[in-house]
Amino acid sequence: MDPNTQKEQFSNAFVHAVAAAAGYATAEPGVDDDSIDWQIAATGGQGTTRSPRLELQLKCRTDLPIVDHKIRLPLKVKNFNDLVADNVMVPRILVLVMVPPKVSDWLKLDHKSLLLRNCAYWVSLRGRALSENEETETVGVPRKQRFDVAALSAMMNRIGDKGLP
Amino acid sequence: MRIDLRDRELLAALAPLEVAAYLRSRGWHEHTAPSQDSASFTYGDDYEVSLPLSTELRDFPHRMSDALKTLEIVENRDQLEIFADLKASAADVVRVRLVDTDARDGSLPLQRAAEVISCSFDMMFAAACAAVDPKYYFASRKPQLAADYMRNVRMGQTERGSFVVTILSHVTPALLGSAVSGGEDIPAPFERKVTQCLSGALAALNESAKVAVATGDISPFEASVAHGVSANLCDAIAGMSCADGTERDVEVSLAWARVRPSKEGPLLRYRVGRDIVPVLREVARVFKSRAPQEDFEVRGPVFRVVRDPPSASDGEVTIAGFVDGAPRSIWVHLEGSNYLLAADALMNKRLVSVTGVLRKEGRRYRLYGPKSFQVLPPEED
Numbered sequence: 001m002d003p004n005t006q007k008e009q010f011s012n013a014f015v016h017a018v019a020a021a022a023g024y025a026t027a028e029p030g031v032d033d034d035s036i037d038w039q040i041a042a043t044g045g046q047g048t049t050r051s052p053r054l055e056l057q058l059k060c061r062t063d064l065p066i067v068d069h070k071i072r073l074p075l076k077v078k079n080f081n082d083l084v085a086d087n088v089m090v091p092r093i094l095v096l097v098m099v100p101p102k103v104s105d106w107l108k109l110d111h112k113s114l115l116l117r118n119c120a121y122w123v124s125l126r127g128r129a130l131s132e133n134e135e136t137e138t139v140g141v142p143r144k145q146r147f148d149v150a151a152l153s154a155m156m157n158r159i160g161d162k163g164l165p
Numbered sequence: 166m167r168i169d170l171r172d173r174e175l176l177a178a179l180a181p182l183e184v185a186a187y188l189r190s191r192g193w194h195e196h197t198a199p200s201q202d203s204a205s206f207t208y209g210d211d212y213e214v215s216l217p218l219s220t221e222l223r224d225f226p227h228r229m230s231d232a233l234k235t236l237e238i239v240e241n242r243d244q245l246e247i248f249a250d251l252k253a254s255a256a257d258v259v260r261v262r263l264v265d266t267d268a269r270d271g272s273l274p275l276q277r278a279a280e281v282i283s284c285s286f287d288m289m290f291a292a293a294c295a296a297v298d299p300k301y302y303f304a305s306r307k308p309q310l311a312a313d314y315m316r317n318v319r320m321g322q323t324e325r326g327s328f329v330v331t332i333l334s335h336v337t338p339a340l341l342g343s344a345v346s347g348g349e350d351i352p353a354p355f356e357r358k359v360t361q362c363l364s365g366a367l368a369a370l371n372e373s374a375k376v377a378v379a380t381g382d383i384s385p386f387e388a389s390v391a392h393g394v395s396a397n398l399c400d401a402i403a404g405m406s407c408a409d410g411t412e413r414d415v416e417v418s419l420a421w422a423r424v425r426p427s428k429e430g431p432l433l434r435y436r437v438g439r440d441i442v443p444v445l446r447e448v449a450r451v452f453k454s455r456a457p458q459e460d461f462e463v464r465g466p467v468f469r470v471v472r473d474p475p476s477a478s479d480g481e482v483t484i485a486g487f488v489d490g491a492p493r494s495i496w497v498h499l500e501g502s503n504y505l506l507a508a509d510a511l512m513n514k515r516l517v518s519v520t521g522v523l524r525k526e527g528r529r530y531r532l533y534g535p536k537s538f539q540v541l542p543p544e545e546d
Binding site: 029030031032033036051055082085087088092 | 219222230
């Protein structure tokens with residue numbers, strides 16, 4: 001399998017696992033869009049979406065430099081600009097899944113646990129100035145913003161209170 | 166298999182007002198006061214649609230897609246079908262159905278289809294002209310308002326059920342409060358006047374035709390002109406009905422746009438039986454001969470000039486011209502200098518040309534409001 005596709009699939013599983021554990025449904029966007037990978041939502045009785053909702057763009061990387069406790073991630077300008085927009089009804093965040101360089105280290109399973117390595121982080125770029133770069137814009141993803149069950153639930157609660165992630 | 170609509174441009178083309186009208190018409194309730202950006206609609210306890218109110222929103226297509234996904238579940242049908250209905254909710258839909266053995270399998274000889282579509286155009290144009298000002302006959306020059314309207318009338322997909330041509334006449338959405346209750350006080354927008362005119366004309370046509378068939382008298386049609394019946398409308402319907410020299414039944418139905426409800430019930434249906442088609446043809450012929458023709462140019466030799474009394478400055482001139490391809494004597498009242506020119510033309514056997522409103526009066530034609538009178542130079546003789 002192509003290494004990029006492999007990372008994409010692994011990071012999808014990562015997000016699904018966190019959302020499921022937090023009690024939210026994940027859905028693919030209904031529009032062809034390379035900037036939104038998943039929509040996370042609380043669901044109504046028949047699987048219809050109910051507020052609050054969150055949309056995310058997912059990246060999976062191995063080695064990235066860390067400066068001031070932030071992981072430096074280069075993004076395509078188009079992706080970056082789609083994430084900084086503040087005229088959206090459903091808030092958008094960026095989720096970065098970091099994986100070990102060796103694929104065999106990504107997943108460990110025994111009778112007691114399933115371990116997915118290494119970690120996922122999130123950042124909201126909403127309201128930042130549009131990038132005027134030609135190719136990429138590098139963003140800093142704070143290492144303290146782990147994308148885990150507690151963080152996702154807190155984010156969804158803030159959105160439910162008409163706040164931002 | 167269900168087909169999802171994923172195309173960003175198609176989704177972006179949906180109008181919030183149209184979708185809101187659709188939701189209301191399907192029993193959805195606005196459950197909170199709308200914010201600046203969105204309105205929340207619910208259906209029962211289980212379903213919610215957050216409708217984006219501004220097409221400027223960057224995730225507008227995404228949110229419309231969410232709405233379609235929810236509607237797909239609620240209505241248990243294809244997103245494409247729902248999308249078509251959403252788009253049509255902003256239009257009055259006129260359906261022309263041919264009750265035709267020829268069309269039983271949903272197809273039609275291409276030539277006949279072309280004729281039906283052309284007649285459908287003529288029918289809408291006739292209704293649009295009558296909505297501006299009802300007349301017996303709309304000759305070549307049509308009112309500008311009607312011509313502008315016709316540019317916005319669209320043809321939808323044809324539908325099964327013998328053979329159905331669908332015509333979409335987009336209508337300005339009514340804002341709450343102005344639609345049903347205030348309908349009598351505030352005039353309807355022109356595009357709605359056209360479809361109302363069509364509906365009124367078809368109803369009048371049906372009634373008048375029944376009387377005409379029973380009594381052999383076409384005078385009931387005279388009164389129906391005020392309701393929008395014209396020679397053009399009669400011709401259009403007769404044309405739809407005729408295939409290979411045989412008349413078939415035609416059914417025209419009208420469904421009002423959801424975005425602007427009408428008092429006249431959601432769906433009207435008129436069936437024009439093949440038996441009355443010859444009546445329509447005759448009415449068209451009579452109406453055409455009776456209708457004044459504006460900007461009509463008479464060209465031909467002068468064969469009589471009369472002044473009564475002889476000392477008067479104005480006089481009657483008779484020109485041998487053509488009306489609808491047939492030679493006719495046309496009377497025209499000319500003032501002083503033009504009268505003298507006409508008299509000269511008679512003496513010198515020259516052709517003249519004059520423009521005005523041509524009316525048939527009894528057995529003869531008269532040109533009113535003559536202008537641009539001229540004696541034509543000899544080389545045109």
